[in-house]
Amino acid sequence: MKYGSIILEKTEYITLKRLLNLSESYKKHPRKYSVDRLKNELNQAIIVDEADIPKDVIRLNSVVTVTTTDGWENSFELVLPEESDYQTNKISILTPMGLAVIGYAQHDVIDWEFPGGKKSLHVESVSQKNKKQTI
Template sequence: MRYGSLVIEKKEYVALKQLLNLAESYKEPTRKQSVLRLEKELETAIISNEEEMPEDVIRFNSEVVVATADGWENSFELVSPTESNFSNKKISILTPMGLAVIGYAKGDVIDWEFPGGSKSLEIKDVKQIQKVK
């Protein structure tokens, strides 16, 4: 892990905690397990101010490229649940993939449980998309 722990921006940390509280009622085992694992990882996360956030850390609205050792690769934008649109490659933070990658950095390898089984994902690239506020 590049930074030793997840790195989360302060405002995004608050939003993420609120979303995770809503998600605790999930019944589907893989999704519930993902929520619980992220909650545990957040206990030791590095919480940073906006201006201190490393550019290579996955956060809300980051464009991400992930790959597995068997040659599978995928790119997507990590978004809030209301912006999720699978056909436009906008993946909700509350999907197993979103829960797996938030706070990790380019070059990190994550072992995570997905609906199709356990996978080891490498973060190949991270780009920050600046949203108009």
């Protein structure tokens, strides 16, 4: 892991904690492992201000490309659940993939148990979409 722990921006950390608390209904759902693992990772997460978050860290609205050793590749934008749209490759933070990658950085390797089995994901690229300016 590039930075020793996952890194989250403060407001995104709070949003993620709220979403995970609401996801308690996943106790017997295939996402249970992903929710539980991310909750554990949050205990050691590095929480930073917006200005201090490295550009290569996966966060909300990041565009990410991941691969596996068996040749699988996927590119997507990580979004809030209400913005999820598979047709435009917008993946919810609450999917197993979203829960797996949040807070990791480009070139990290993530071993994660998905509903279809264990995968070792390599984060090939991370880019940040421009955030809307507020006045």
